[in-house]
Amino acid sequence: xxxxxxxxxxPEKTAIxxxxxxxxxxxxxxxxxxxxxxxxAQALExxxxxxxxxxxxxxxxxxVATQWGVWRAGQVAVPLCVEHPLPEVAHVLMESRASxxxxxGMPAELLEGIxxxxxxxxxxxxxxxxxxxxxxxxxxAPRLPLVDEAWASxxxxxxxxxxxTGKPKGAVxxxxxxxxxxxxxxxxxxxxxxxxxxxxxPLHHTHGV
Numbered sequence: 001x002x003x004x005x006x007x008x009x010x011p012e013k014t015a016i017x018x019x020x021x022x023x024x025x026x027x028x029x030x031x032x033x034x035x036x037x038x039x040x041a042q043a044l045e046x047x048x049x050x051x052x053x054x055x056x057x058x059x060x061x062x063x064v065a066t067q068w069g070v071w072r073a074g075q076v077a078v079p080l081c082v083e084h085p086l087p088e089v090a091h092v093l094m095e096s097r098a099s100x101x102x103x104x105g106m107p108a109e110l111l112e113g114i115x116x117x118x119x120x121x122x123x124x125x126x127x128x129x130x131x132x133x134x135x136x137x138x139x140x141a142p143r144l145p146l147v148d149e150a151w152a153s154x155x156x157x158x159x160x161x162x163x164x165t166g167k168p169k170g171a172v173x174x175x176x177x178x179x180x181x182x183x184x185x186x187x188x189x190x191x192x193x194x195x196x197x198x199x200x201x202p203l204h205h206t207h208g209v
Contacts, residue, residue: 010193016061023061028068031061033144035069038133039100040142042122043075046099052158054078054098054121056089056106059203062126066102067157067209071175074145077157078170079204086113088168093118095170096158102129152176159206178209 011026023031043051053070055077057063070077078096080089089110093101103111104126114121124132156175160168185191201208 013193016064018060020060023065028061028065031065032068032072034130034133035066036072036144037142038129038131039070039075039102040073040144041132042100042124042129043073044142046122050075050155051100052076052078052096052098053100053102054080054093054096055102056080056082057102057104057126058082059199062104063203066126067203071147071156072144074147074151076155079157079159079209081202081204086110086117089114090117091167092160092170093121095160095168100124102126147175152179157209159204159209173206181206181209 011029012024014022015025015028016023039053043049043053053073053075055063055066055070057066067077067079078092078098080092080101084092090113092098093114098121100122101114102124111123115123152175154175155172156178157173158170159173160170162168191197199208203209
């Protein structure tokens with residue numbers, strides 16, 4: 001599902017064009033690797049087992065790089081809706097048992113509310129996470145796992161239902177589930193490398209993913 005930086009079929013092709021910048025596949029993958037090293041370093045500090053990593057970020061290429069980075073680190077992604085009030089965010093953090101929350105641009109009152117409601121969750125600003133990503137050239141960076149076909153049955157993310165008939169419930173998707181969904185869309189919509197796709201759906205939602 002993932003490629004190492006510089007090893008994509010079309011590394012220089014634009015992967016995402018958001019309101020701030022254009023990002024190539026090679027740049028997106030390299031940023032995801034850096035984020036992944038930061039996430040993995042935090043996960044190892046918390047006990048070395050697979051952690052649930054929540055992230056509160058507005059739609060952008062950095063959002064996508066963060067989601068990829070969590071996957072590259074072998075951890076479980078928990079996307080948060082930036083429109084949800086504190087009770088709903090706290091509910092998702094509790095039900096998903098998230099141990100890390102990466103955030104960027106989160107309102108101060110929401111951040112403080114999470115500190116009080118979920119004090120066990122480690123809060124990391126996006127720039128703080130990047131700063132904590134050790135350079136692999138120094139030899140002390142944690143080695144990212146090889147996430148390949150062998151990971152198909154492992155959890156990749158937890159998405160929460162809308163809560164229409166009760167409290168939102170976490171639905172676990174494996175790496176295999178996500179890849180199957182992508183392959184289905186490629187086939188159904190006949191995507192080619194020449195296509196440009198306008199993304200307007202919420203990125204914390206299954207269709208946005």
